[in-house]
Amino acid sequence: MVKLAFGSCGDSFSATSVRAYVAEFIATLLFVFAGVGSAIAYG
Known part of the structure; x- marks a missing residue:
């Protein structure tokens, strides 16, 4: 069985x-x- 480790809620806002969240969003x-621009440009 797979064991998952979850941090505390306070770790989410360090x-x-x-x-890391901002970098992932950007x-x-x-x-x-880029993908949408490519799809629009090349039909």
Whole structure:
């Protein structure tokens, strides 16, 4: 059986976690923007 480890709720809002969330959001935004732009440009 797989054991999963979950942190505490306070770990979700540490400076390191928030920085990772922002980086993930920006990277996803760029990938979606590039993908949609490519789809529009090349039909």
